[in-house]
Amino acid sequence: MQKFSIEKNSELGRYTIATENLQPGSYLFDELPFAVGPKARSLCCCLECYCLIDGTASGSRCEKCSWPLCNDCSKLTEFSAHKRECEVFQAAKCKFYNLPDPNVSCIQLDCITPLRVLLEREADMDRWNIEVDPMEDHRDKRFETDAWDADQQNIVGYLLGPCKLKDRGITEEIIQKVIGILEVNAFEAKTLKGDYVRCLYPKLAILSHSCIPNTTHAIHPSENFKLNVRSTIAISKGSQLYSCYTYTLNGTMDRQQHLMEGKYFQCHCERCSDPTELGTHFSSMKCRDCLYGDVDSSNPLDAEAIWKCNKCPMEIPAESIRESLKALQNEIECTNSVEFLEFSLEEYEGILHPNHYIMISMKSALIDSYGHMKSYLLAELPDILLHRKIELCEELLSILDIFEKGMSRARALMMYELHAPIVLYARSQYDIGHLTKLEYLEQLEKARRILNESREILEWEDENVCLIVISARKSQETLEKLIVSLEMEQ
Numbered sequence: 001m002q003k004f005s006i007e008k009n010s011e012l013g014r015y016t017i018a019t020e021n022l023q024p025g026s027y028l029f030d031e032l033p034f035a036v037g038p039k040a041r042s043l044c045c046c047l048e049c050y051c052l053i054d055g056t057a058s059g060s061r062c063e064k065c066s067w068p069l070c071n072d073c074s075k076l077t078e079f080s081a082h083k084r085e086c087e088v089f090q091a092a093k094c095k096f097y098n099l100p101d102p103n104v105s106c107i108q109l110d111c112i113t114p115l116r117v118l119l120e121r122e123a124d125m126d127r128w129n130i131e132v133d134p135m136e137d138h139r140d141k142r143f144e145t146d147a148w149d150a151d152q153q154n155i156v157g158y159l160l161g162p163c164k165l166k167d168r169g170i171t172e173e174i175i176q177k178v179i180g181i182l183e184v185n186a187f188e189a190k191t192l193k194g195d196y197v198r199c200l201y202p203k204l205a206i207l208s209h210s211c212i213p214n215t216t217h218a219i220h221p222s223e224n225f226k227l228n229v230r231s232t233i234a235i236s237k238g239s240q241l242y243s244c245y246t247y248t249l250n251g252t253m254d255r256q257q258h259l260m261e262g263k264y265f266q267c268h269c270e271r272c273s274d275p276t277e278l279g280t281h282f283s284s285m286k287c288r289d290c291l292y293g294d295v296d297s298s299n300p301l302d303a304e305a306i307w308k309c310n311k312c313p314m315e316i317p318a319e320s321i322r323e324s325l326k327a328l329q330n331e332i333e334c335t336n337s338v339e340f341l342e343f344s345l346e347e348y349e350g351i352l353h354p355n356h357y358i359m360i361s362m363k364s365a366l367i368d369s370y371g372h373m374k375s376y377l378l379a380e381l382p383d384i385l386l387h388r389k390i391e392l393c394e395e396l397l398s399i400l401d402i403f404e405k406g407m408s409r410a411r412a413l414m415m416y417e418l419h420a421p422i423v424l425y426a427r428s429q430y431d432i433g434h435l436t437k438l439e440y441l442e443q444l445e446k447a448r449r450i451l452n453e454s455r456e457i458l459e460w461e462d463e464n465v466c467l468i469v470i471s472a473r474k475s476q477e478t479l480e481k482l483i484v485s486l487e488m489e490q
Ligand SMILES: [Zn+2]
Pocket: 046, 047, 048, 049, 050, 051, 069, 070, 071, 072, 073, 074
């Protein structure tokens, strides 16, 4: 039985509420995408498997319609993804124009995903009417943008004219609606080979947005991009279900901008309305006047609101804050060497709160380096760096515990990162006599709990693309054996 209901009101539009008390990790629903296709403004890719291919005259093509197909896919006798459009292109004699340069985005492919939605609409009018037609396309707001005119020429004109969709009863209005629906709602997914596509999931789009979501979703490319959605925390009957349409590890200013530009709305969630972002100080600057206060926006929902120190009368215009942040971000973008990141973290301590999103992004880059980068592989790390990695992972987790609470993938990945240095550090400390056997076992038990929790969440992912699922299972086995053998020794 469905554990939620779909509601509608004038303020929120469509939204969902839990119809029973939900435990963390409760399965909510799964769905196949209405359509899958290349992302807008992507490089030239195969229209069957989406791997990148040469868009110039020397690239491989479909023998039937001349549009891009990789070498392997061009030998197929039956297409799946490319089937319907191939017939349309053949019938209308619509040829692909080779690109002059393989490194430019292939705007001819921008019509493919909208075309697939339109052809699926013909094939399954019921699903279109019930699920896709009510989706938000923000026509009024898109109408005023430059993108509208570009799409009008490049997609609408092309599909109605050369592709002859007019003959199938397709109108300009419906094509613009499809383009809008895709722009506002499509999700990025990774193929089994690791290339990117966009997928349209009508049911997922009904979940309202929040910057502190209470659901998570996993996309399974090995099952035709089937998506499944679960709760991450306990949700009480009658509460709303939320997913997050932006990046939880961006600051409020960036999240607001991303949502406004891509989704055409302003978020008023609890986190966005709070200058301290729920006490994390994720966007707080340090005061340069009194040197100990935090400087926060006086109204985070207004991009132009003045920023104020919480300890002294210091005030800074929003524009200056944006400029300083931009300068800092440019500085750290030039390299991600471990030394530079550690140096910058210290250097920025006087400017940014230690939990500021720029600091957190540097800490996250360090977590990716320690244990993974050449000459910093886990087995080679000295105790001091193992300890540093543990410290960084714990810091990140304490942030994720607030922004992506409970059984979220982000927490699972961070816990997976955390378990291994705990084991190695404890072993090394035990070997040199800094830990007793009992203390060593306690640390291993701690790592086991963290790894178990991580693996349980990761089991929802497609193990064909999320290889960590398999590593987590193996690590768990190894760790169990280690603990048992140590206990036997006693
Ligand atoms: Zn292919």
